[in-house]
Amino acid sequence: MxxxxxxxxxxxxxxRFAVIWVLVTRLPLPKKCWPENIPPGNRCLSLVxxxxxxxxxxxxxxxxxxxxxxxxNAVSAWAGFAFYALSGWSIHLDGWCDVWDGIGSGKKGExxxxxxxxxxxxxxxxxxxxIAAGLWTSAISSLGSGSMIIVCMTASASGRFxxxxxxxFGNYPWNSGxxxxxxxxxxxxxxxxxxxxxLIFMPFAPVRGLFSxxxxxxxxxxxxxxxxxxxxxxxxxxxxxxAVAAEIFSLMVFSL
Numbered sequence: 001m002x003x004x005x006x007x008x009x010x011x012x013x014x015x016r017f018a019v020i021w022v023l024v025t026r027l028p029l030p031k032k033c034w035p036e037n038i039p040p041g042n043r044c045l046s047l048v049x050x051x052x053x054x055x056x057x058x059x060x061x062x063x064x065x066x067x068x069x070x071x072x073n074a075v076s077a078w079a080g081f082a083f084y085a086l087s088g089w090s091i092h093l094d095g096w097c098d099v100w101d102g103i104g105s106g107k108k109g110e111x112x113x114x115x116x117x118x119x120x121x122x123x124x125x126x127x128x129x130x131i132a133a134g135l136w137t138s139a140i141s142s143l144g145s146g147s148m149i150i151v152c153m154t155a156s157a158s159g160r161f162x163x164x165x166x167x168x169f170g171n172y173p174w175n176s177g178x179x180x181x182x183x184x185x186x187x188x189x190x191x192x193x194x195x196x197x198x199l200i201f202m203p204f205a206p207v208r209g210l211f212s213x214x215x216x217x218x219x220x221x222x223x224x225x226x227x228x229x230x231x232x233x234x235x236x237x238x239x240x241x242x243a244v245a246a247e248i249f250s251l252m253v254f255s256l
Contacts, residue, residue, distance in 0.1 A: 025088035041182035056156025060149035095240020100128030139251035159247030165220025170234025212250035
């Protein structure tokens with residue numbers, strides 16, 4: 001019976017998807033879709049590339065429609081950025097800015113944690129936001145309407161895949177926190193599940209898509225190794241940072 005329950009829990013894809021969808025997006029999900037029993041965090045996190053791909057598809061479609069009705073590249077890109085951020089990317093951008101503030105402070109350990117937990121946006125965080133928004137919109141502006149949906153979908157899925165790589169190689173730094181149970185229990189099996197999710201989007205752009213996934217893996221691994229030393233591990237802010245960085249890298253690959 002225990003074995004059956006284990007496989008039932010492992011294969012409860014919809015419940016896992018519903019949890020990660022609610023966590024990383026601001027798009028409503030009917031309450032009837034919410035699971036009665038919350039699956040383990042690591043199982044939910046393994047599906048985050050799938051959520052990212054869907055968000056990228058929606059954002060790419062939105063930008064394409066704007067361009068088709070005659071709105072210029074720059075305005076379409078910034079409108080798409082607003083749509084994407086309001087849909088849920090702002091959650092990752094928040095972590096991105098916190099990490100920029102923390103690294104900019106030059107602190108380590110608990111002192112670094114204190115800076116990152118400060119709700120106020122510092123100078124380095126503001127600079128990080130400008131860099132993220134500028135690079136994202138610049139890369140999007142360079143794309144044609146015909147490839148917009150594919151690129152946004154692939155880049156968004158790759159960015160979320162980097163979170164899984166960071167969770168695999170990172171250690172959760174504290175005894176409690178939002179990321180505990182997501183990072184400290186994330187296994188190679190979960191990473192394989194995440195790989196399957198991100199590979200769903202690769203047939204649309206096989207060469208550059210694969211390169212994006214490899215860059216995402218490297219981004220997550222590098223972030224985990226760095227923050228394991230500086231912070232003591234990987235928390236939610238670090239996961240968000242890897243998602244933003246890897247997505248920008250992916251967009252750069254497609255803008256070449």
